[in-house]
Amino acid sequence: IQGYxxxxxxxxxxxxxxxxQTWGSVGEQQTLKPAIEQLQxxxxxxxxxxxxxxxxxxxDSGFHSEINLEFMATTGLDAYMADTAFRSRNPLFQQSETYLSEQEKRRLKRSKGRSRLFNSKDFHFNEKQGSCHCPAGKALWLSVKNIETTGRQYVRFSGFLKDCRVCxxxxxxxxxxPTKQGRQVQFEINKSTKRISYTDKMRVKIDSSAGRRQYSKRLGAIEPVFGNITVNKGMNKFTLRGQDKVNTQWKMY
Known part of the structure; x- marks a missing residue:
């Protein structure tokens, strides 16, 4: 059921x-710009x-997107916005058995206990030759030559259906x-000549020691506020219908 x-x-x-403010969408990315404008x-x-x-x-990472980072660069705010891979790049988490075990538990829950599938790192991609081979040693064919997203370029390869069926x-x-097509996998290309995106800039900024220190303050700033609203005040769900009513209820708490 779509909620607020x-x-x-x-x-x-x-x-x-x-x-x-309440928004009639589950996702948070599209709410950042209007929220900042209202704050101003x-x-x-x-x-x-x-x-x-x-x-x-x-x-947090729920608000992270290239569009949002580009917008934040125009506001004058010194922004620190994590991406979904922020923790995995942190050396402290990479060496934490607790973090790794919890990540594996979440993965098993999402995959319903299935084993981990091959990812792009398991495939053998040669950018100069424009070729790709799968872990089984079979050649894949170049299905899409140019995919561009967040300032990065990718190529996509697909496995031959006859090979994937009997692999x-x-x-x-x-x-x-497989029934209609083989395994697909894509790789980033032209890394040396790519345009530095706002995502790249934020990654460098937030991965620095100063950036990690600043971002760590977020937990103690906003989470106690939501904890007070949901636990002490008992506001753990909206009980009204309609944008205006729900928004009024949210602001009353």
Whole structure:
């Protein structure tokens, strides 16, 4: 059932909510820009329109996208926004048995206990020759020459259906036996000449020691606010219908 998502922005010193709004979508990416614009209006009403130039802003990976990062670069905010691979790049988590075991538990839950499938790292890609071979040693054919996303270029290879159907490694490579097409896999190309995207810039920024230190403050800034709303005040779900009613209920809490 499609529901509403409550978004809030607060300061870390006093944990006062400065902006709150409900959105009729489960995803958070599309809510960032209007939320920031509403925050700017709110700060102007408070007589502090220049706050953005001295403020550090943190948001979790649910808000991360190339479009959002490009927008944030125009606001004047010193933003720190994690991507979904942020923790996996952290040396502390890479050496943590607890983190790795929890990740494996989540993977097994998502895959319903199935073993891990081959990923692009298991395939042998030669960018100069424009060729690709699967873990079974079979050649794949180039199905798409140019895929561009977030400033990066990719090529996609597909396995021949006749090879994939009889492959002894099929259960390690595909979730279901192939019927219309073989296994597909894509690789990034032209890494040396690619345009540096806002995602790349944020990755460098947030992976630095200063960036990790700043982003770590997010947990203590916003989570206690949501904890107070959901646990102490008992607001763990919306009980009304309609955008206006739900939005009013959210702001009352």
């Amino acid at each position: 998502n409550g978004i809030a922005i607060n300061d870390d010193k006093h944990q006062i909510i400065l902006q709150a 209006v709110q700060l102007t009403k408070l007589g502090t329109p220049d706050t953005f130039s001295t403020t550090k802003f943190t948001a 002894p490694l099929q259960t390690q490579c595909m979730r279901k036996p």
